[in-house]
Amino acid sequence: MIHRMPITRRAALAGLGTALAAPAIRPSFAQAAPIKVGVLHSLSGTMAISETALRDTVLMMVEAQNAAGGILGRRLEAVVVDPASNWPLFAEKARELLAVSKVDVTFGCWTSVSRKSVLPVFEELNGLLFYPVQYEGEEESKNIFYTGAAPNQQAIPAVEYLMGADGGEAKRIALLGTDYVYPRTTNRILRAFLISKGIPESDIMEEYTPFGHSDWQGIVSRVKRFAGEGKKTAIVSTINGDANVPFYRELGNQGIKAEDIPCVAFSVGEEELAGIDTRPLVGHLAAWNYFMSVQSPANTQFKAMWQAYIKNPRRVTNDPMEATFTGFKMWAQAVAQAGTTSVDAVRTAMYGQKVEAPSGYTEEMHRNHHLSKPVMIGEVQADGQFNIVWKTPTAIPAENWSPFIPENANRRRG
């Protein structure tokens, strides 16, 4: 765990000159007050299934950073709270972290609604939140750094792939999603995109289900019927978390093979697949900005570090974890460069910050508070991992205000 730290230290030195180059191998952290890192992830309730791994990732990073001498010679201290998948409680806990615990930075949230709930609090109290999950865009707060993907970094490339020769030249698209803002907005963007590519409205099917939907028989047979109209069909799934296992089981049981109707998902990663027997699903796709199967030195280190921390050599990593990891490293670099944890100074230092991410690319934080990220498409393999079949040559910047939403033209700037 210690061997990966020189990168951080080097960046710190580059930013600071010699003034703070002092930290010894085992610093005592005697005088300075610790830097507080808030962790705002649900540990109980419906979102615990996804968010507990992110809590562990942050704790792992804090431990590693301390082992490497902390930042600015100060020790890091994690403040963990449980907002319990309850959105008003997210706002309350955010206020508590900022006003009572006085944290210097917070890593947290998974769902859009939790982020929307805490956003006014972070803006009012001028806090700093790192949000690590892919989302629908249409937001840009000066108090939030978005380290997950915007729609143009995930959804559109994936659909382009499906429509290309390698993806099977799909001509009809079934958009299936859980009924909330991310799928709705993403599908609105995709619909506009598909129409711009000459696909008629009648060849687009859109269907939404409640959270945790477990009975997919009807919808999957309707998709089969939709596919039976004589044109190559593909499914684009924005189905959320819990509902995926029953959905994929139904796909497998109704014999929908990737060769016939490929399904590309934006919310299914290694963690979700860990709960399913993936053999019937080989060849179905997912679009992310990172897969555990990425071959890069940074990823090898990341995986080793995670499995050692969690003491389970079979635990998987996934995209939001990588986004948390990258966000944390960027923040640590920015603090070292700014020489202070003051939010305004760190924010300025964040712009243009670069990290060799486990994705194997150099990711950069832009002034729109979003990361440039590579887009990758992976096929599900029998072992629950993804085989990367396509990726962008470089990391691409985020368009958090999608050009496919016409109203963005008269959006208020600033």
Place this chain on the structure above:
Amino acid sequence: MSLAVAPPVADARLRLGLRAGLGIFVLLLGIMPLLNLLPVTHPLHVSDFLVSVTGKWICYAILALSLDLAWGYAGILSLGHGAFFALGGYAMGMHLMRLIGPRGVYGHPVLPDFMVFLGYQELPWYWLGFDSFPFAMLMVLLVPGMLALIVGFLSFRSRITGVYLSILTQAMTFALMLAFFRNDMGFGGNNGFTDFKELLGFALNTSAARAGLFYASLVALVLSFLICLRLTRSKYGRVLTAIRDAESRVRFLGYNTTSHKLFAFVLSAMLAGLAGALYVPQVGIINPGEFSPANSIEAVIWVAVGGRGTLVGAVLGAFTVNGLKTWLTSAAPDLWLFVLGALFVAVTLFLPKGLIGLIKGRVQ
């Protein structure tokens, strides 16, 4: 269930004591926002966080009070009171959304942001009128009241009582939750409403606005308490308690039990709606999660913990459980569910009359 009979003298003195305790408590709450104005270094300074979280608890206390009126006095165990609370909150949320006006991200003069990016062309009809504060306040009371009237009328008329009514109301709030989760309903789906800017001309993200809302909630709590007190002490209240304890007998005595219960249920729903309306601008978000059946059960548990059938108990329970929850979700994020779960079990097993029963036992 001896709560219905006239209290003996000692009990009356105890009641007086409790009431005085409550008075002091309200007074303490009353000066909290003032203490917040003291410099941070002052020993009596109360933090922003504590003020805002207490404001939230006050709203919960109103909800507990309304539930106690229905359950503790009329014997209607509603597991759907969260729905009335949420409906009141939504009515207020719609008003707050309309007040954002062109300050939204997309600068649309009328439509809230979520409607703009979901491609709405015009405001749905049921959003009309919510730009007016009096209209919105009317809806805060009317919408939950109407729902309670319909559900209550149908159920009480067919003499659905006890557990059956609980399951029915639970299904009601569950159905509403599913419905409100739908984006096509025009209520913002899962995200609900956030990013409120102002209320009655005051910017919401200021200490002054928070103090104002805090006092409004406190006044509402005191008024609700007095209304409930007045009601339960009246002849009507006695009949209500009699219905709770032996409905058939009261009916045979010639009382129209349906209308008695209906009145209590509708009033209770309106109070819950009021609580929701005060809650939303303070927490800054309303979404369908508030309809979740677990929330309603939790509210029932506040009442049970405090002491069912005593108004002071309901208030006490709401503050105790929520205080514990706020503290424990930070102090013991992995274990707080055990503590709360054990508290519920212990209270039902060992303190059937709640904390108030415990205090009474001590005094006697």
Place this chain on the structure above:
Amino acid sequence: MKHPVLILLLLCALALPARAQDAFTAGLTGLGTGFNQTAEAVDRLGASGDPRALPLLRALADGRLLRQADGTLLIRGDAGVQDALTNAAAEAAGAEPVRLNNRVRVALRGALGRLQLVSPDPADRQAAAEAVFRSRSAENVPLLDAALARETVPAIRARLALALAASRLMADDPQNKLLGVTALGATSSPEARAVLLEARATNPAIAAQIEEAVAAIDQRLAVRRAAETLFQGLSLGSVLLLAALGLAVTFGVMGVINMAHGEFVMLGAYTTFIVQEALRGIPMLAPWSLPLAVPAAFLVTAACGAAMERGLIRHLYGRPLETLLMTFGVGMMIQQSVRLAFGAQNREIISPPWMQGTLMLPGEIAVTQNRLWILVFSLVILGLTVAAIRFTRFGLEMRAVTQKRAIAASMGIRTGHMDALTFAFGSGIAGIAGVALSQIDNVSPNLGTGYIIDSFLVVVFGGVGSLAGTLVGAFGLGIINKILEPWAGAVLAKVFVLVAAMLFIQRKPRGLFAQKGRAAEA
């Protein structure tokens, strides 16, 4: 293997004299250099008909085909690594598996299908017929004609005929095309319909005949669809029935409101996981882990139920609402314990092969195997429950205690003991439901919360205390839900069903099968 391959060789030799050998080596070029090149190579190999192509393509499909940096292809088999061309033993060091994507898989399916049509294994031929149907092309017509002439298994013949018809449609001469249209129009398969619709766009000359054929298929499909909707409704009903059956005992018979019922279901699902992990190392028992989990789950949750009844619930008899609150607290604790013990992530339950895939009923009505088994299972469990209550000593005493406790006690029945047993019985059924639900839902700490409200509603809707009511209630709500779903969408359908059930209970507060007489007044 040798014999049919010879036939194939012969066939190919007739078709493409003296080119087979060259075509094979030429076909290999580019294999493994990129997805496009691989797919093209696979196409060429499939067309070559060379016997060496079959093991090579199979190895490619299974991920056993390796490629060295210099382009040498190796096959990893049970015996070790061999050179794909020379069959000589080779060194696998430095070789990378040839990667697949969906495009390569589509090509592979077509190529393997053509090569396997002559396989002696009926399963291979069935798969081949399927594959050739999907990768239809005019070139397949003579191949399929020959295969059809040889085939004796009726199911494969039907499939081959379909494949032949589809391939005919791709032919150049209109006569052949019309033959294809007629054959496809005689089926009731949506795939055939899709093929026809696809052909309509490119063949305006025979559009009218195609329309006719499609209409004929549509008619048969409508019947099929109705049958499938019915099955889906029954299946949803069976899930509701399983979830509610335990409640029908604890709530319906004993009047205990157990809000931790969903958590018992969840414990049953986790028991399934534990049994599966425990048997993983025992090859003899591992395939039977699911059936073995049924008694295990029953025992575990029944023990939990008995402990809960003796420890907590018995102090609250006569106070159902307090029981409700208390069990809610217990449920919170059980859920968090499981979350801390097993983690918040989903646990993987492996479905045995007989629970996977689709079963074709007569009339090509497709039913998914896992749901069919769960439907059967739910009815069996219901039957056993009824039998236990009707025909056993335990059932007799249980009914005696719930009907008239004092008299039962005076007859020498240990009523407290019976309460514990009854509650354990109901909880055990919840555990069994968990085993079944582990096959269709997430095994996570939140598993139970999704079912609790539906279960209570089913019990009340059917009539408290009546197992027949629970049965009819569960299937009724399930079927109504599935009929509404296509029109209203999944969310609104569920809302409608909830509202309808609520309104029904308003009209008939005692449910569908109301208990009459004294018991109903309790």
